[in-house]
Amino acid sequence: AVIVTVPLGVLKASSIAFNPPLPPRKQSAIDRLGFGTLNKVLLLFPYSFWEAVEGRRDFWGVCSPSAHRRGEAFQFWNMERCTGMPMLLALHSGRMAHREGSATR
Incomplete structure (x- = not known):
């Protein structure tokens, strides 16, 4: 086997x-x-501004409710507890990820 x-x-x-x-x-x-496509981007900041805005959260995201933008999803993970650095992991999927992946730089 x-x-x-x-x-x-x-x-x-x-x-x-x-x-x-x-x-x-x-x-x-x-x-x-x-x-499908899932893009992962690590974002490093000078300080963790999101805790002042969102409170102590490890995850938040947005899915588009409108039909013409369906398939665009964004998720953010607070990586500070894991890394000790003010860092977010951004995940983009669906049409937005495909569009980003085919964009020219």
Whole structure:
């Protein structure tokens, strides 16, 4: 027996030939699975201004309620307790992440 761990895109592209072939149930599960873009950005600040505004929170976020901006989601994690530095981890997913990923610099 062998354990294989590869990205979903590799499995979907059938880049690996399994012998014997994967059972239909497993191949069907691979075909049905989807994935998207998630951008992660670490933001380092001179001080943690967010605690004065938000109080002692570790996580907050926004999902757009309007239909024309659906798929734009923003999440922020307070990383100060983990790192000892005034740092936020920003996560952007959906259309916004795709737009950021394809932007030219």
